[in-house]
Amino acid sequence: MRLQAVEPRRLYRQIADQIRIRIGNGEVAPGARLPAERDLARQLGVSRPSLREALIALEVEGLLDVRVGSGIYVAQPGARGRGAELADASGPFEVIRARWLIESECAALAAGHASAAQRRAIRKAHAHMLKEAKRHHNPLDADRAFHMRIAEATGNSALELVVQTLWDQRMGPLYRALEVKLEYPAMAAETVTEHQAIVNAILERDPRAARSAMRRHMDMTRKRYSKEWKEAGK
Numbered sequence: 001m002r003l004q005a006v007e008p009r010r011l012y013r014q015i016a017d018q019i020r021i022r023i024g025n026g027e028v029a030p031g032a033r034l035p036a037e038r039d040l041a042r043q044l045g046v047s048r049p050s051l052r053e054a055l056i057a058l059e060v061e062g063l064l065d066v067r068v069g070s071g072i073y074v075a076q077p078g079a080r081g082r083g084a085e086l087a088d089a090s091g092p093f094e095v096i097r098a099r100w101l102i103e104s105e106c107a108a109l110a111a112g113h114a115s116a117a118q119r120r121a122i123r124k125a126h127a128h129m130l131k132e133a134k135r136h137h138n139p140l141d142a143d144r145a146f147h148m149r150i151a152e153a154t155g156n157s158a159l160e161l162v163v164q165t166l167w168d169q170r171m172g173p174l175y176r177a178l179e180v181k182l183e184y185p186a187m188a189a190e191t192v193t194e195h196q197a198i199v200n201a202i203l204e205r206d207p208r209a210a211r212s213a214m215r216r217h218m219d220m221t222r223k224r225y226s227k228e229w230k231e232a233g234k
Contacts, residue, residue: 012053012091015046019054023063023074034064034072037229049226053091056178068181068229092175092225099166100218103147104211106163110153111202111210118153119203125149126192126199133188138179140171146195150202182225194220 022028041051055072058064065073125146132139144167151163194217201209
């Protein structure tokens with residue numbers, strides 16, 4: 001399988017195009033196993049997060065089958081493509097980085113400007129997530145509600161809209177396809193603990209601590225989705 005190096009500045013779509021063309025040309029047979037993620041990234045000259053986004057996109061389109069703990073395989077002919085759904089989708093790691101930038105400042109603003117009612121709403125949203133986390137290891141609706149309450153507490157409707165848009169991307173097919181590969185039972189407990197640090201800083205009206213806590217939460221999120229495929233589920 002010959003691959004042309006991809007410049008690091010290119011997005012996951014360009015990486016996916018190279019692999020897609022070679023599959024279409026028959027250079028890689030249906031059912032064949034691709035090189036390991038680390039080797040593919042080295043051959044293409046790209047970061048592993050960017051490659052991972054490309055691989056997941058190709059799986060969503062029905063061209064690849066990513067099997068955690070086994071490898072990356074070319075799907076059999078006839079798999080139904082869904083590329084149209086990804087036309088405007090941001091890569092999961094792009095979303096995480098954008099949230100790191102935007103939501104950390106939202107947390108800082110909320111710590112400095114939230115009203116008593118807004119602080120109660122944030123605390124209530126966290127309590128609800130804690131309850132939902134006992135029922136499922138990834139309570140997405142409760143998670144989104146928590147982050148939206150923080151955005152609302154900034155007092156800036158434009159930031160609120162940005163956070164809403166980021167969460168629309170975060171709930172999209174590309175992000176979710178990656179997430180389900182790497183979910184594990186302890187994930188909710190970790191997230192709740194990270195959220196508690198954010199809540200504490202906001203309730204203490206400490207913008208610096210709130211910003212730091214949100215950044216740490218997003219750093220940990222990125223780390224969770226950067227795990228080796230073989231480590232997922234442990």
